[in-house]
Amino acid sequence: MRDQASGGVSRRGLLHILLGVGAAGAGSACGVAADRLLGHPAPLAARPVATPPLPTPPEPTRTATPTPRAEPTVASEGLPPPRVRVWSSPAYRVRQLVPNAPANAIGLTIDDGPSSWTPEVLAVLARNATAANFCMVGVHVDAYPALARAVATAGHGLVNHSQDHRQPFNLLPAHTMLAEIRVAQRAIRTATGRTPRLFRAPGGDWSPLVLRATAAVGLLPLDWDVDPRDWARPGTSQIIRALLRVRPGDIVLCHDGGGDRSETVRALATVLPIWRERGLLPIHLDRPAVTRAVVTRPTTSPSPRRSVRPTASPSASPSASPTASPTPSGSAAG
Numbered sequence: 001m002r003d004q005a006s007g008g009v010s011r012r013g014l015l016h017i018l019l020g021v022g023a024a025g026a027g028s029a030c031g032v033a034a035d036r037l038l039g040h041p042a043p044l045a046a047r048p049v050a051t052p053p054l055p056t057p058p059e060p061t062r063t064a065t066p067t068p069r070a071e072p073t074v075a076s077e078g079l080p081p082p083r084v085r086v087w088s089s090p091a092y093r094v095r096q097l098v099p100n101a102p103a104n105a106i107g108l109t110i111d112d113g114p115s116s117w118t119p120e121v122l123a124v125l126a127r128n129a130t131a132a133n134f135c136m137v138g139v140h141v142d143a144y145p146a147l148a149r150a151v152a153t154a155g156h157g158l159v160n161h162s163q164d165h166r167q168p169f170n171l172l173p174a175h176t177m178l179a180e181i182r183v184a185q186r187a188i189r190t191a192t193g194r195t196p197r198l199f200r201a202p203g204g205d206w207s208p209l210v211l212r213a214t215a216a217v218g219l220l221p222l223d224w225d226v227d228p229r230d231w232a233r234p235g236t237s238q239i240i241r242a243l244l245r246v247r248p249g250d251i252v253l254c255h256d257g258g259g260d261r262s263e264t265v266r267a268l269a270t271v272l273p274i275w276r277e278r279g280l281l282p283i284h285l286d287r288p289a290v291t292r293a294v295v296t297r298p299t300t301s302p303s304p305r306r307s308v309r310p311t312a313s314p315s316a317s318p319s320a321s322p323t324a325s326p327t328p329s330g331s332a333a334g
């Protein structure tokens, strides 16, 4: 689903001011349109210069409050009490969500599907035994339940990305935000049998109220810090260049929804083997701990597989100890 332009100030920039987020993946399908309209495209793959603090609970207050992490200046707008602590800013580094993740772990997120491009994305992930996290839009899950199931069956992480991808999400009334998250949660659960643990705001449109609504549904907020702007189809080589800037701990934004994703598929086909050679380990972000291998060995079939990089060899990833059976679908563990 194409993200909508909201006009005015870059919502992402505003978000970072409001939330004090140091992340800088300014602009994405999930939020770039405003930047484009303003004619000042955001830098690619910009990452925070300084590591911002992890979302730790605030200093205990002297007066007992029933709802920890309640933002004192933000009205709850009638939201139910949080089921998990309310984060002060969304996570955009792997260890914020998976504290025991290996040092070489990264998070690859795939947004706005499922769509007709999802099978191709799944195929390139399987060929490279790469774990990803699909941020699904509820209406697309309703439209393509079999594709949503295929993502789940392959073992990838599932993330709630709202029901309708309405933007600017942070300007919606609280009850609408809540419904968008809850309905998508049901849609994904119904289609896949799995219950998402993470929520990504459409367009990265975070606000204290969005963070409260996220917590009210019991979800954790997922952002990103590397954005190749693949949604805008800048050219495969440009997407590749951005993806090759990924460093350990990064959370990367790509898309399987929102239109022609052929550039994304080609870029991933080139980059995933290079990530592996560099020892980067894409992991599932929707599991609170790494308890077993998250990357399976590339599928081995008797016939030679189409190679995207003839020189690339599936060298062993340092931390990945493949355990899953090499099924033809190349399903990832989990």
Ligand SMILES: [Zn+2]
Binding pocket: 003, 029, 030, 111, 112, 161, 165, 202, 203
């Ligand atoms: Zn999106």
